[in-house]
Amino acid sequence: MLTLYHWEPNANSGKPMLALAEKGVEYESRYLDLLNFDQHQPEYLRINPDGTIPALVHGDRVLTESTPMMEYIDEQFDGPALRPKDAASRWRMRWWMRFFDAYLAPSLSMIGWSVFVGPAVRQRDQKELAAAIERIPLPSRRVAWRKAVFNEFTADELEESRRRVMFGIDVLEAHLTAHPWIAGESYSLGDINGFNLGYALPLSQPQHCNDALTPRIMEWLRRIYERPAARQTWAKGRTQLASRIGMLERR
């Protein structure tokens, strides 16, 4: 029995969703509405006491952390291999996954939470919001929610995040000029990871990520979006967040 607790096909939730689709593995999908604080409800905290998504339940195992979760999926189930065999390519894939998770993701997340998550919930009852934030188990997530809801990200924080995103776009464009895929010559978990972070860059950073300035990134994003597994995964999206992917359609 395989159950995935997830939100939209986006960032961390989209990583195991796309990996499972690539492997052709069926799973029970449990959608948690992040904007409704479903991930902090007692029934989910019994699965993942941190109150973060995604979480994968396989038999009596509970797996958290989306990147090692993807490695588990690739190792555990039949289907096309999503990690290269040779040591150098596997190292490159993991190098990039580390860079995506540790450097680019927090910056993109801060920008996303300030322009999407915060405005999406801000008009709700302030007392209820404050109580919902108090119930968040991880102090770091409590801070992120408070800053997003009450518009408290500082100009310096946002500026530094934008600088990091621009740096990330530059190094990714240079890498994809030399290699077709993140690991080098073959599609891998590294591409799944990067795609989930970056599929909306042409919309969120149009002045930095576009056909003229970053043609390799644009082509890479479109090639991934054209994979049946990606189409199938993003069709599960319920909000405008996931529907942003439509802008990768070739005209």
Ligand SMILES: N[C@@H](CCC(=O)N[C@@H](CS)C(=O)NCC(=O)O)C(=O)O
């Ligand atoms: N490092 C974890 C991060 C999980 C995480 O923070 N997920 C976000 C959604 S992308 C979340 O659950 N946010 C809920 C919250 O902050 O309340 C992973 O890769 O799975």
